[in-house]
Amino acid sequence: xLMQAERVINRFSDIxxxxxxxxxxxxxxxxxxxxxxxxxFNAVWIGSQEMEWHLFAxxxxxxxxxxxxxxGHVRVDxxxxxxxxxxxxxxxxxxxxxxxxxxxxxxxxxxxxxxxEAFELGETxxxxxxxxxxxxxxxxxxxxxxxxxxxxxxxxxxxILNIKHPERTEPHNxxxxxx
Amino acid sequence: MIGIVMFFVALxxxxxxxxxxxxxxxxxLIFGLIAEGPSMFAFMPFRIQSIMENVVLMAVPLFIFMGxxxxxxxxxxxxxxxxxxxxxxxxxxxxxxxxLVGALxxxxxxxxxxxxxxxxxxxxxxxxxxxxxKSLACGTICASGTLGQIIPPSIVLIILGDVLGxxxxxxxxxxxxxxxVLIGIYVVYILVYSFFKPEAAPAIPADEDIEHRxxxxxxxxxxxxxxxxxxxxxxxxxxxxxxTPTESSALGGVGAVLLSVVYGQFSxxxxxxxxxxTVKITAxxxxxxxxxxxxxxAFTYTGGxxxxxxxxxxxxGGAMGFLILSMVAILxxxxxxxxxxxxxxxxxxxxxxxxxxxxxxxxxAILIAMNLQTSFLTPPFGFSLFxxxxxxxxxxxxxxxxxxxxxxxxxxxxxxxxxxxxxEFYGLVD
Amino acid sequence: AAAVxxxxxxxxxxxxxMAETWPTNFPxxxxxxxxxxxxxxxxxxxxxxxxxxxxxxxxxxxxVFDMVRAGQYDMGHSASYYWKGKVxxxxxxxxxxxxxxxxxxYSWFYHGGGMELMEKVYxxxxxxxxxxxxxxxxxxxxxxxxxxxxxxxxxxxxxxPGFAGEVLAKLGASPTNIPAGELYTALERRTIDALEWVGPxxxxxxxxxxxxxxxYTGWHEPATELQFMINKxxxxxxxxxxQEILRVSIRTAAYDMYIQSYHESAKNLEIIENExxxxxxxxxxxxxxxxxxxxNQDLLTEKAKEDPLAKExxxxxxxxxxxxxRWTDISDxxxxxxxxx
Ligand code: NA
Ligand code: NA
Numbered sequence: 001x002l003m004q005a006e007r008v009i010n011r012f013s014d015i016x017x018x019x020x021x022x023x024x025x026x027x028x029x030x031x032x033x034x035x036x037x038x039x040x041f042n043a044v045w046i047g048s049q050e051m052e053w054h055l056f057a058x059x060x061x062x063x064x065x066x067x068x069x070x071x072g073h074v075r076v077d078x079x080x081x082x083x084x085x086x087x088x089x090x091x092x093x094x095x096x097x098x099x100x101x102x103x104x105x106x107x108x109x110x111x112x113x114x115x116x117e118a119f120e121l122g123e124t125x126x127x128x129x130x131x132x133x134x135x136x137x138x139x140x141x142x143x144x145x146x147x148x149x150x151x152x153x154x155x156x157x158x159x160i161l162n163i164k165h166p167e168r169t170e171p172h173n174x175x176x177x178x179x
Numbered sequence: 180m181i182g183i184v185m186f187f188v189a190l191x192x193x194x195x196x197x198x199x200x201x202x203x204x205x206x207x208l209i210f211g212l213i214a215e216g217p218s219m220f221a222f223m224p225f226r227i228q229s230i231m232e233n234v235v236l237m238a239v240p241l242f243i244f245m246g247x248x249x250x251x252x253x254x255x256x257x258x259x260x261x262x263x264x265x266x267x268x269x270x271x272x273x274x275x276x277x278x279l280v281g282a283l284x285x286x287x288x289x290x291x292x293x294x295x296x297x298x299x300x301x302x303x304x305x306x307x308x309x310x311x312x313k314s315l316a317c318g319t320i321c322a323s324g325t326l327g328q329i330i331p332p333s334i335v336l337i338i339l340g341d342v343l344g345x346x347x348x349x350x351x352x353x354x355x356x357x358x359x360v361l362i363g364i365y366v367v368y369i370l371v372y373s374f375f376k377p378e379a380a381p382a383i384p385a386d387e388d389i390e391h392r393x394x395x396x397x398x399x400x401x402x403x404x405x406x407x408x409x410x411x412x413x414x415x416x417x418x419x420x421x422x423t424p425t426e427s428s429a430l431g432g433v434g435a436v437l438l439s440v441v442y443g444q445f446s447x448x449x450x451x452x453x454x455x456x457t458v459k460i461t462a463x464x465x466x467x468x469x470x471x472x473x474x475x476x477a478f479t480y481t482g483g484x485x486x487x488x489x490x491x492x493x494x495x496g497g498a499m500g501f502l503i504l505s506m507v508a509i510l511x512x513x514x515x516x517x518x519x520x521x522x523x524x525x526x527x528x529x530x531x532x533x534x535x536x537x538x539x540x541x542x543x544a545i546l547i548a549m550n551l552q553t554s555f556l557t558p559p560f561g562f563s564l565f566x567x568x569x570x571x572x573x574x575x576x577x578x579x580x581x582x583x584x585x586x587x588x589x590x591x592x593x594x595x596x597x598x599x600x601x602x603e604f605y606g607l608v609d
Numbered sequence: 610a611a612a613v614x615x616x617x618x619x620x621x622x623x624x625x626x627m628a629e630t631w632p633t634n635f636p637x638x639x640x641x642x643x644x645x646x647x648x649x650x651x652x653x654x655x656x657x658x659x660x661x662x663x664x665x666x667x668x669x670x671x672x673v674f675d676m677v678r679a680g681q682y683d684m685g686h687s688a689s690y691y692w693k694g695k696v697x698x699x700x701x702x703x704x705x706x707x708x709x710x711x712x713x714x715y716s717w718f719y720h721g722g723g724m725e726l727m728e729k730v731y732x733x734x735x736x737x738x739x740x741x742x743x744x745x746x747x748x749x750x751x752x753x754x755x756x757x758x759x760x761x762x763x764x765x766x767x768x769x770p771g772f773a774g775e776v777l778a779k780l781g782a783s784p785t786n787i788p789a790g791e792l793y794t795a796l797e798r799r800t801i802d803a804l805e806w807v808g809p810x811x812x813x814x815x816x817x818x819x820x821x822x823x824x825y826t827g828w829h830e831p832a833t834e835l836q837f838m839i840n841k842x843x844x845x846x847x848x849x850x851x852q853e854i855l856r857v858s859i860r861t862a863a864y865d866m867y868i869q870s871y872h873e874s875a876k877n878l879e880i881i882e883n884e885x886x887x888x889x890x891x892x893x894x895x896x897x898x899x900x901x902x903x904x905n906q907d908l909l910t911e912k913a914k915e916d917p918l919a920k921e922x923x924x925x926x927x928x929x930x931x932x933x934x935r936w937t938d939i940s941d942x943x944x945x946x947x948x949x950x
Binding site for chain 1: 671675679690691692693694695696764765766770771772774775778783784785786800
Binding site: 218221222225226228229233234235332334337338340341342344345346347348349417418419420421422423424425472476479480484527530 | 632633634636665666667668669670672675676679681787788790791793794795797798799800813814815816819820
């Protein structure tokens with residue numbers, strides 16, 4: 001059961017990683033295009049300029065849960081690195097329950113109201129030619145935080161499984177191993 | 180009071196080894212709940228949005244991407260190796276090359292996360308490959324990556340200009356001298372260090388054969404020119420008015436991809452993999468920013484800003500006394516809070532006293548900027564250290580990084596003191 | 610509010626939290642909010658205490674409206690046109706291109722129906738809004754090249770946000786978004802050709818006079834009015850005397866900021882002209898102004914068609930302008946013209 005949950009959650013986070021990677025490439029093209037258009041043709045589209053940060057923000061926000069699953073978030077490993085997998089798992093379970101889940105869930109919760117307000121007002125960019133439907137980019141906040149909570153749950157489950165099945169070697173903090 | 184307790188609890192929690200970003204966020208949550216209840220966190224979406232909208236931060240993923248592509252195509256490796264070889268039998272050549280490339284990157288971005296990570300990706304593997312001492316390698320990278328802070332364009336200088344009411348251009352100009360001094364001191368330090376400890380920074384063996392020396396130089400130049408040209412194009416695009424500093428990092432990213440095509444290293448898989456790695460490292464950096472904004476919110480909204488204000492407003496004694504004490508205060512605070520908080524919360528408290536004491540604003544600003552640059556490097560909360568750890572190969576431990584930055588911190592403190600004592604030398608007072 | 614309040618009640622202290630859009634110690638704008646809070650506290654003998662959180666603390670310069678509306682803050686100091694993406698009709702309570710000057714606009718607010726219209730717009734959102742200090746006439750901006758004809762506006766890359774940017778775009782210019790931190794480098798390196806900021810009062814410290822030769826006089830923000838806003842529930846909680854004290858403090862602080870801004874602009878213009886004699890102050894040629902005016906009119910007509918509330922406000926402003934401008938013409942304008950002869 002737990003293993004199944006772990007698989008589903010990891011899959012979910014991986015998909016977010018794929019989306020983020022594509023959003024990054026789009027952002028690169030977007031910025032490059034805007035520079036060339038402005039310099040070579042004096043052509044500026046505010047909407048296209050705003051799209052830059054929309055892509056950028058969505059990219060890193062959705063990247064957070066993916067990076068959690070991929071073990072890419074930096075830790076102070078003065079002690080952690082010397083611990084057994086079992087003890088590392090206990091730290092991750094406690095950290096997940098006490099630090100990560102409450103934080104992400106509460107911010108995600110307030111993010112809903114934040115995005116809903118923009119939806120209710122029909123908020124758009126304040127600049128002419130800017131992008132409409134501000135609620136979409138604002139909704140990225142609750143979505144990304146809940147997704148991070150889900151990825152955090154995945155971390156907890158992985159840690160439980162690591163304790164229950166010490167023969168499993170699912171490393172926690174080795175970003176290379178996740179590549 | 181709560182703010183102080185919060186610091187020490189965060190310190191202990193970080194030591195447990197749970198990811199830094201969520202430790203900051205979680206500790207902020209616990210203390211925020213105790214002090215004010217959950218409603219404080221209704222501010223969080225606003226704070227997050229201001230990070231999302233901060234287009235200057237786009238330089239972070241874009242430079243990371245450039246670094247990854249240069250690394251994946253081995254162009255960066257060849258650049259540094261060849262530069263190291265050009266230094267011939269000089270020990271520490273790779274580290275010096277790292278400082279120089281770091282200085283160039285610093286001149287094209289003002290975002291520390293961008294240059295530290297890019298330098299970590301580009302040069303850490305190379306230095307390790309040539310058996311450099313881990314600490315020296317890490318210290319060099321953190322310090323030269325952090326140069327972006329003082330060498331214009333720089334976000335710190337822009338913020339300080341805003342807070343102190345000094346034209347940004349004046350500050351940019353004033354920062355060039357101290358920036359060069361810092362670069363010079365780093366290079367001298369590496370030379371001296373590797374002279375006394377050859378095994379820490381071995382010279383790259385040059386080709387012995389005299390006949391082939393010419394060929395060797397040509398090969399070296401061939402490896403140096405393209406990636407160096409790329410970095411110069413990035414810089415040039417700012418100076419030519421083609422792009423803003425942030426946008427120039429996109430030109431760097433596209434340029435790196437083009438180079439990979441030219442060198443026959445391009446594949447769609449390489450491109451996608453580079454993007455995926457960029458996402459992972461970017462998310463690591465920004466998760467820390469998200470956690471840190473929660474942390475500083477909890478700190479200020481529980482009255483931490485008033486504590487700091489009280490301490491600072493009671494700083495005693497004359498212009499020099501005030502300067503020394505405020506520098507020490509900033510250095511100590513730099514252990515705990517990041518430069519944006521310091522510039523925006525602490526500096527405005529110091530500014531009126533500085534004006535009253537008739538301290539030249541530009542001098543004051545450069546002192547603070549240098550000092551803040553140091554705060555990026557000071558353990559345990561120095562962001563440069565986290566960033567480098569996030570991209571370092573598995574064998575590199577936090578302790579290696581902590582140990583490595585200490586000499587560089589001391590050098591920076593030395594430069595701060597020299598600016599304090601000899602502002603005329605730096606042209607900071609009339 | 611009882612006629613004879615018990616001493617204990619009279620002593621009760623009311624605390625309001627105010628968020629401002631500006632950074633800590635921001636000159637002029639930030640002075641206005643601090644001035645207001647200090648006056649209110651003094652006049653109320655300490656019964657009304659207003660603490661100000663700057664942008665550096667709340668990190669949401671453009672979230673002030675939402676935070677006041679939601680009650681996270683009781684008050685805000687900002688500018689109405691920042692909310693036009695959320696509530697389009699808020700655009701009209703700051704300043705309009707070719708619109709009223711500061712004295713004219715204050716007359717409109719307090720005697721020409723402006724306050725009533727502002728209430729009509731803001732009351733829906735549980736917020737009271739008051740004029741919050743005027744920058745006076747803003748400059749048209751710093752230009753790297755001279756504008757001699759409409760042709761020179763074509764493809765002109767200018768950082769000029771909002772409605773004025775839309776007007777310029779109609780004439781073929783390219784309004785461009787550049788983050789504030791990169792404006793200096795962008796103008797210096799000619800990544801953009803021009804930018805508008807405020808006026809001498811705040812432009813001097815940005816240092817643009819050192820890198821751009823032309824300083825154009827204004828047309829697009831003749832009287833930028835800031836805004837104090839208060840959450841309706843916070844307002845209702847205050848006893849009547851404190852409401853009045855707050856109202857008076859706000860009105861006085863607004864006036865104070867207008868004259869402070871006038872003074873700072875005069876002083877800083879002198880500095881710019883003395884220390885940087887190469888800065889050339891210009892006005893746009895007649896045909897450019899005529900085209901801008903026409904483009905502005907066309908846009909306003911469009912806006913009025915889209916939104917009945919906008920139509921009502923714009924008509925009120927246009928009608929009032931007719932009355933008040935006639936007086937400006939034969940008072941201030943005639944005076945300046947005749948003594949200049
Ligand atoms: Na910059
Ligand atoms: Na820089």
